[in-house]
Amino acid sequence: MSTATVDATGPASDGGTNTGVGARLAALANGLIIPVLALLTALVVGGLVIVFSDPDTLDEWGSFFGDPLGALEASWDIVYDSYRALWNSSLGSSRGLSRTLVEATPLALAGLSVAFAFRAGLFNIGAAGQIVIGATCAGWVGFTFDLPTAVHLPLAVLAGFAGGAAWGGIAGVLKARTGAHEVITTIMLNYISYRLLDYALRSDAFQPAGRDDLISKPVADSARLPEVSFGEITVHAGVFVALVAAVGVWYLLERTTVGFSLRSVGANPNAARYAGMSVAAMYVLAMLLAGGLAGLAGTMNILGRPSFSLTGGYYSFIGFDAIAVALLGRANPGGVLGAAFLFGVLRAGSTGMQAATSTPVDIIVVIQALIILFVAAPALVRSIYRIKAGRGTSQNFTTSWGA
């Protein structure tokens, strides 16, 4: 009982008869058309939202018939200023670019988590909770022990991965053994994880002496990710963890037997079972690894930047951005990296935008929802821009109740 299909036109799915370099480039361009148009459309609609929620601009529209050019000019100005501020504080400066890369790191890891689960036919909405639990475990190791860096840092990273994997694994086991749909269980596990973190933050093991708000001790220097500089661009080592993870996920999915089983279960669980694969085992494995990747996302945040201390609901919103990243990246590792970079730009730029134009950062969530909408509904984008449907295979992303 699988639901509708999502178009997966792209270089990977369009091989076959075309082997020439030109044909490959054409296929790549074909695969990029929808995401690019999706981004463009989302930015345009986002611009409209900015215009029609800005009190000053609305005043100008109130006197539209007296001064129509004034209204259009004010609208253009607010959108231009907002997006320009967004550009300046993300890609337009080396400081901005550093911040973009650091923001993109947990997005890439969490996006890989959601994408990996997608490939096994599971919808992991629980990356948020897995991030929280991962960060909690890594943070606890980071500020509780006093060890040399060579031991402390790997131990903290491992703890973060294990915490996330365990949290994701719960949903996997429940799905495999009882059929409980992962969408509901992971959402519930998200809420439980926030409460668990709140409880931990109230305990003496986490709270710094003399504080009674919800914040933990900072991670010790020996467990922090080292900083790396390229000219004026400074990032932490987590950026490379994300790149390695993307290669690892690609290798596992495309070059190993287990990866083949995972993709088979994702494409058609019944057929996979008839071929002798254990669907239940693949569900558990997929959720364990997906949880681990999301746990790493939280780990990079707590051991790197922007925060060395845990706070209530710790960066759980990354888990929801990750869904958009995975969809935009067509659930393949390379695409996820690209999408994460784009969302890193939005995240890094949004704070500068709010400071410069008082457009609230929440506009980013609106733009992201629009991007997913247009990517998930390629037919919608095609009908807006009157593009004919291209060739390509389609791919199941989720399963309905009980399957």
Place this chain on the structure above:
Amino acid sequence: MTTVLQDPPAPLPDDTPLVADRPATRRRVGFGIATIVLGLITLVAFGLGSESGLDATFVFSRASDAVQIPDLTIPARWTGIVLGLVIIAGGILLALGVLGDRIYLVFGVALALFIVALLAWAARGADVSIIGLLDGTLFRATPLALGAFAGLLCERAGVVNIAIEGMLLTAAFVAALTASAADNTWVGLGGGIAAGALLGAFLGVLSIKYQVDQIIGGTVINIFALGITSYLGARVLSEYPDLNQPGAFRAFGIPGLERLPLVGPLLFDNTIYVFLMFALVIGLWWALFRTRWGLRVRAVGEHPRAADTVGINVLRTRYRSVMLGGAIAGLGGTWFTLDATGSFNENMTAGKGFIALAALIFGRWHPVGAFVAALVFAFSEELQTRLALLDTPIPSDFLLMTPYIVTIIVVAGLVGRSRAPAADGEPYVVE
């Protein structure tokens, strides 16, 4: 293409089904052991471990009620001991098979006795208002039941609606805005219902016209709803606070019936939402199972090809059901601003839409079942707030987890045995 396999081809390479259904005996023994553990907790924590000599008083009437029911005062420690022993005995009999296959009945009764013992323990040396507990349960059940009814209409017609959460949140926002602007709660009610219906139509267009993966389409609506309400909340409501003062509906009594003992104040003295919830349970049951319209909706959700063959317009039926479902979710969403709090707060639905979805599955896609499930979830929420007030040694963070944990247990325990409409989530292509 419409061939239905009666039996799966016999020898499977791997005998476990896709979704493992535990054998009956293991299931029974498992639940038996769980019941015994529950009994031991009752016996030790609420009985033997409790101080002796303290009484717990259960209050059944408010001072303002027309008919006063006397309070029930029981010794807390002995209640825990006796009920604990009863639960343990029930668990042993269940595990041994003496009680037959009545697993859920036995476990349900055990759970109820556990809650009585828990209340007696928490209220030792004090009193606990049973009428307040039940009244609060009905109050909290409203958005859950309305959300579940919304999902019911969509899914019975074959469209998975995971967007209940987004519909509730958007309607809550629109209700606050429109009711404040018009200075009239009824306008807010209408605005919220319209917003819900509009989102329902949007979900319909995505899943029926563009055949977007329905779970992803619903997620888009959820994320969009969270983003746009937070954005507009920060941009508009915080700059113009008088646009976030919608006022609230008042409770009113039904003359005559409200004077009945216990059920009068409980069932017949409420806000419009609780009365609408009662009306919808009965109305939806009747409409879905006793009218031609309901038969068509269900046919479209179970076997759209067959429905199409006999001349039912599958796509139109689905559109209408999804929009009607959206309108009901919209009604539920207005509860948050026009009944519960009287103003809009960022992400104020806090996962209620997903709990409603779980109630739908727990209630087996049936209006009465979904209503009962909503009551169960609401009771666990209300119990949690009462326990927090009674100053128990359980940390409040763990009490706050209970509704979510109960949801997981329910979904895990029952989804295998609860069957969704056959064509739920499948787009239909007219040939």
